Amino acid sequence: MSLRKQTTYILSIYAIFLCAVLCYQPIDYVDPLIGTGGFGFGVGGDPVGVQVPFGAVRISPDGSDGDIWLDFLHFGGYHYSDTTIRCFSHTHMVGSGVSDFGNIGIMPTEFVPTNTTTNQYWFQQKFSHENEDARPHHYGVRFDSGIVSNLTVCGSHTAKQIHTFPATEISDELNMNKLNQIQGKYVVFDLGHSLSAGKDNGVVQSFVNISWLQTVSELKSARTEITGYVLNRGSLTGRNGVGVLIYFAAVIADTPTATAVGDRSRPAPKWNSSTAHGEQVGAVLQFHSSRIEVTSAISFVSIDQARRNLDVQTNKETKSFSDCVGDTYTIWNRSLSSISVEGPINGTTTYRKFYTGLYHSMLAPTLWSEEDGVYLGMDNQTYIVPDGTRRYTDMSIWDIHRTQVPLLDLLRPDVSADIARSLVGMYLEGGDIPRWPIANVYAACMIGSHSNIMFAGMLAKNITDFNVTAAYEGIYLQATEPNRPHVRRDGLADYIKNGFVPTDKFGKAASLTLAYAYDDAAVAAIAAYLGKHKDAAVFANRSLNYQNVWDKTNGYMCPRNSNGTFRCNKNPNFHEWILSDSGFCEGNAAEWRWFVPHDLPGFVKLFGGPRKWVEELSIFFDKTWSDPTTALPNPHYWAGNEPDILEPFQFHAAGRADLSQQYSRHVMDFAYSDLPDGLPGNDDYGTLSAWFVWAAIGMYPLAGTDTYFIGSPIFNHTTIYFEEEGSLEITAYNATIENMYVIHIELDGRPIDIRTANVTHHEIKNAKSLVLHMSNTP
Numbered sequence: 001m002s003l004r005k006q007t008t009y010i011l012s013i014y015a016i017f018l019c020a021v022l023c024y025q026p027i028d029y030v031d032p033l034i035g036t037g038g039f040g041f042g043v044g045g046d047p048v049g050v051q052v053p054f055g056a057v058r059i060s061p062d063g064s065d066g067d068i069w070l071d072f073l074h075f076g077g078y079h080y081s082d083t084t085i086r087c088f089s090h091t092h093m094v095g096s097g098v099s100d101f102g103n104i105g106i107m108p109t110e111f112v113p114t115n116t117t118t119n120q121y122w123f124q125q126k127f128s129h130e131n132e133d134a135r136p137h138h139y140g141v142r143f144d145s146g147i148v149s150n151l152t153v154c155g156s157h158t159a160k161q162i163h164t165f166p167a168t169e170i171s172d173e174l175n176m177n178k179l180n181q182i183q184g185k186y187v188v189f190d191l192g193h194s195l196s197a198g199k200d201n202g203v204v205q206s207f208v209n210i211s212w213l214q215t216v217s218e219l220k221s222a223r224t225e226i227t228g229y230v231l232n233r234g235s236l237t238g239r240n241g242v243g244v245l246i247y248f249a250a251v252i253a254d255t256p257t258a259t260a261v262g263d264r265s266r267p268a269p270k271w272n273s274s275t276a277h278g279e280q281v282g283a284v285l286q287f288h289s290s291r292i293e294v295t296s297a298i299s300f301v302s303i304d305q306a307r308r309n310l311d312v313q314t315n316k317e318t319k320s321f322s323d324c325v326g327d328t329y330t331i332w333n334r335s336l337s338s339i340s341v342e343g344p345i346n347g348t349t350t351y352r353k354f355y356t357g358l359y360h361s362m363l364a365p366t367l368w369s370e371e372d373g374v375y376l377g378m379d380n381q382t383y384i385v386p387d388g389t390r391r392y393t394d395m396s397i398w399d400i401h402r403t404q405v406p407l408l409d410l411l412r413p414d415v416s417a418d419i420a421r422s423l424v425g426m427y428l429e430g431g432d433i434p435r436w437p438i439a440n441v442y443a444a445c446m447i448g449s450h451s452n453i454m455f456a457g458m459l460a461k462n463i464t465d466f467n468v469t470a471a472y473e474g475i476y477l478q479a480t481e482p483n484r485p486h487v488r489r490d491g492l493a494d495y496i497k498n499g500f501v502p503t504d505k506f507g508k509a510a511s512l513t514l515a516y517a518y519d520d521a522a523v524a525a526i527a528a529y530l531g532k533h534k535d536a537a538v539f540a541n542r543s544l545n546y547q548n549v550w551d552k553t554n555g556y557m558c559p560r561n562s563n564g565t566f567r568c569n570k571n572p573n574f575h576e577w578i579l580s581d582s583g584f585c586e587g588n589a590a591e592w593r594w595f596v597p598h599d600l601p602g603f604v605k606l607f608g609g610p611r612k613w614v615e616e617l618s619i620f621f622d623k624t625w626s627d628p629t630t631a632l633p634n635p636h637y638w639a640g641n642e643p644d645i646l647e648p649f650q651f652h653a654a655g656r657a658d659l660s661q662q663y664s665r666h667v668m669d670f671a672y673s674d675l676p677d678g679l680p681g682n683d684d685y686g687t688l689s690a691w692f693v694w695a696a697i698g699m700y701p702l703a704g705t706d707t708y709f710i711g712s713p714i715f716n717h718t719t720i721y722f723e724e725e726g727s728l729e730i731t732a733y734n735a736t737i738e739n740m741y742v743i744h745i746e747l748d749g750r751p752i753d754i755r756t757a758n759v760t761h762h763e764i765k766n767a768k769s770l771v772l773h774m775s776n777t778p
Contacts, residue, residue, distance in 0.1 A: 026336035027329060029348070029355040032134040035095065035683055037080035037676030041640060042630025044679035044688075045075040046360055047092040049139050050153050052328055053335045053362040054392065054415065056370075057298055058092040059151050059159035061085045061139070062102050062195065067119070071099045071197040080676035085141065086124045087190050088151060090159060090298050091232075091246060094364045095683025096396065098445075100234030100438065102195030103203070104248050106294060107188045108147050108163035111181035112260070112269060112284055120264050123188045136359055137328035154324040155313030156367045157306075158297040162321055163187060165290045184286045187252070187294060189226055192264035192280025196234035204243060205231040206281045210259050210274040222255040226283060227303050236436070236443040244439040249306040250296035251317060256285040293321065300368070300376050300439060312371045335362055338411045338723075339697065343716025345737050350714055352674040354696050360689035361407055365419060366394035368439075376440050378430030392422045393437050398446035399642050399684035401453045406701035407690045410761070412723055413463050420458055420466040423451055427474035432486040442486035447508060447585050448515035449478050449489060452522035453704035459529050460706040461761040472526050479523050479539070489516060494562070500548040503559035503567055503583045510549050510559040511585035511643070514595045517546040521598035522704045546596050550606060555616070556593050559583025574635040587643035590620060590636060597646055597702060600653035610654035617651060621663050625670060630680050639671035640681020645691055649700045649709045657757035658741050658778035661712035664695045665740045668714065697730060698742075698772065699759075706761035710752070712740045713772065720764075728764050732772045744773040 035044030049060020062074065063082030073079040075096050077089060087105030109123035125143035133140040139151040146166035153159045165185045194202035208228035227250070233243030260269035261276035261283045269284045276283070295317065297310035311317070314324075336358055344350030369375040369391040373384040385391050392415075408416045427433045436445035452475050459468065478484060482492040491501035491509065495516055503509035521543035527535035551558040551566045558568035559582070569576060572588035584592050594617065596603040604613045624637040637644055648667050651659035671680035672692050679688050694700045697720070698713030718730040732742075745752035747759055748767045764770065 025333050026340075026355050026358075027136055027333040029351040030136050030332075030336070030359045031352055031356050031674060032136060032139075032359070033080060033676050034353070034356045034674055034678045035360060035676070035689070036076065036078055038630055038679065038681075039073070039677075040631035041633050042677060042679075042681055043073055043075065043079070044677070045093070045095040045097070045682045046363070046679075047076040047094065048078045048134050049088070049092070050137060050151050050159070050328065051363065052153055052156055052331050054365060054367045055153060055156045056366050056368070057090050057153055057157050057159050058094075058363075059088055059090055059139075059153060059161070060092055061141070062087055062089050062105065062193070064121075064124070067121075071195070074195060075099055075682070077102050077195055080129075083128075084124045084126050085143070086121045087188070087193055088149070088161060089193055089195075090248070090296065092195075093394070094685045095360070095679075095688070096685070097682040098235040099195045099197055100236050101232065102193060103191075103230050103232050103246050104296070104298065105188075105190035105193035106161060106250075106296070107190065108149060108165070108292065109186045109188055110145055110147065110165065111183050112186055113181055120192070123186075123190075136332045138325050150321070152321060152325045153328055154295070154319055155309075157299065157309040157370055158295065158313040160321050160324050161294045161296075163292045163294070165292075167290060185288070185290060185292065187285050187287070187292055189228075189250070189283040189285075190264070191228060191230050191282050194230075194232055194234065196232070196238075201233055201235065201238060203230045203280050204233050205279060207277045208261060208275070208281050208283045210256075210261070210283055210285065212255050222253065224252045224254060224256055224285065226250040226252070226285070227306070228281075229303065236438045236445060237441055239443050240441045244441060245300065247299045247301070247303045247306045248296055249299075249303055249310055250294055251310070252285070252287075252292060252294055253317075254287055254289055254292065257288055258286040260284045299370055301370060301374055301382060305370055305374060309371045332359070338721050339693075340719040340721070341697070341715040341717070343735070345714045345716075345735055349674050350696075353672055353678065353692065354715075356674070357672075357689040357692040357696070360683055361404055361686040361693055364394055364396075364400075364685040365392040367391075368393040368422070378426045378440050378442070380440065381429070383429075389421055390418045391425065392419050393439055394685070395419070395423075395434070395437050396445075396685040396687070397434070397436055397450050397454065398448060399687040401450045401457075402642055402645055402687060402703050403690035403694060403701065404686040405454050406457060406703055407693060409458060409461050409463060410720070410722075413461070414723060416458055416463050417465045420455060420463070420471065423454075424467050424471045424474070428470060430486060432484050433471070433474040433478060435487045444487050447490075447512055449475065449487070449519045450515070451475075452479075452519045452526070456522035456525040456704045457701075457706070459526060460704075468526070468530060472530055472532075475523055475526065476535070479520065492516075495545065496542075498548075498562075499545045500560050502562040503581075504561045507581040508583065508585040510557055510583040510589075511587075511592060513549045513560075514546050514557060514592060515585075517543050517596070518598050518704070520545070525704070543598055544602070546599070546603070547606060555607075556589050557595070558589065572635060574633040578633075585643070586641055587633075587638065588635060591638055591644040591647075593620075594647050594650055595643060598704065600650065604653050610656075613654045614651060614656050614659065617647070618659065621648070621666075625666070628670070630671075630677070637667070638681075639667055640679075640688070642684065642687060645687070646700075646702075648695075649711060652709045652756055652758060655755040657710065657755060660709060660757075661741055664700070664711045665714070668692060668695050698732060699730075707758050708761070708764070710742060710745060710757040710759065710772070712742065712774075722765065726765070728767055728770060730770045730772070732774055735772075735774045736776075738776040739774040741775050741778045742772045743775045743778070746771040
């Protein structure tokens, strides 16, 4: 080889190498399979399919292990242990701990039964992960049958699917084979499909209609339309006593050779029919073509609105599948590029964990307003959002207020402002600020009034473009009136009178007291913002009620009886709150022992001072590492649930930020990986994923305030690009696996105390650089 050719060859290889390093985009590191595995309490529960950020359509496979389906493995529809895909449905929860949605299933099949069968999923397809490709903008699978399915979305409410059948000659006639099956190329619409399990749950009413035209002037081709609705009554959507209506409109640019409709209770479909109404109906369409493309849109308002969503988001059906894939890729990559990271301490694994975590943090909440701004209010009336705003729902507020919403406050304050407007709008329409809104339903799941903390945090960060007065009105009513129409504080009258919720009257009483104290601190902050100083003083005083469940004899937060006596468990275990009422919510006394986020300095003093605090908190964490399983709750620090999620960073309160850095690094390694079971528990609408994102960049939010604790970055260089303008560069000199301690901090050249190591939101928004010097010793 000549020198010139050698040089050209070397330069080509170098160019390929540079592109591999420099041209790799954030989206390319995302692995949607992370968070789809785990068992028991360690199930991540994230759907694996496709959506745009905050999209209402989450088109995703719903699977099973053959005919074995366990609901707790399938809260997101798909589990990595699945060997079969039942169908691709349009609506999904995101990492929740309950089952709901999973509606409007579509599936290709090569046969249809002629006789009634007990298998409602006769069309399910076997698959293996070797023949599967999951990305934020595209999901594809080759089934064992040879059928290939590809999915994407064309916006917030519209999806596309292409189902390609093997190139074999199959008659268009309805001919039976030896198994009493009619062979052909079919698409099944299963409107009875739902992820909700149990009596009276799931789809309780449905309708489907098939219509077609031979030609459509704009499309120059045949066109079949399938429309209908389902009434879904899930674990949360059913809490209004009725359920939620989901409408759809789907189009196929082809004419079927045969159609049939039927009911799931009698799965043999009735041919030459096109309309069905019943409890759980469905439709089957046979086609001559080996390639069937389905474009579908959903609406929570009407079938006509579903058509409108499809029309706008596909540009009158002119957008191709590849157009939608490309657009979704661009949208996701732009969103993920809000944080740029370089120099990971542990190679590409670190990139994969980080950008998948950021991706999961932007799956929800759900965009509830549809094309033209239309949405269904909490009073079931139709509204249009004000120009320039959006309505959101599906907010696991008990979870997301801790990490995911603060991340949106930083990266997407526009979304945070719309969240605040949405919550206020729900109050004005329905009479209460929700605790856990899903669709237009007050699910009232979990405890507390933690929307207060979201509001207070936003105001502290100058996110104020919402009706703060109306928000405070709703907040005040929930904090002072024991009886509310939809969302109340259990035990509120006793809490106001005695300063705690009595455990002999109410379950989870200690947790209720601690949660209300935190909420009241947020109410005080909002009142102060509005100049309501008398209210602020009252609620600030109530925020100290955490002291009333502190048993100084045992050194724990304990449930307390009406007569003032404590009921303490001196040996907290993982199952005490599962098997009976321990006085705590989704955690034990060891995990709730530290829950005073709003008054850490005061609690350190009450605890016995910084030395005692550090000693006991260290023991608490050191006991954690001997129990690596996530299938059962860890009886010590439980990374897979929310009550103790702040605790790795609570050493800051005692002036030992170095220990926060040490233990947060350990949790990142101990509890998170880039495998399907890489989340330590239910992702809870991005809460656990957002925890990792914060810890990885070396900052952590104190929810309800504008304070960030400085932790231990796992990247040498991070750039945060703010939505409005500007950016912050975080440089961690000498960050390695061993060098986890921050020994010097500068914000735009100004030294920061390394013992307490915190900055405010306003400081970082106005700064250019945060410089951290790392070492293997504090």
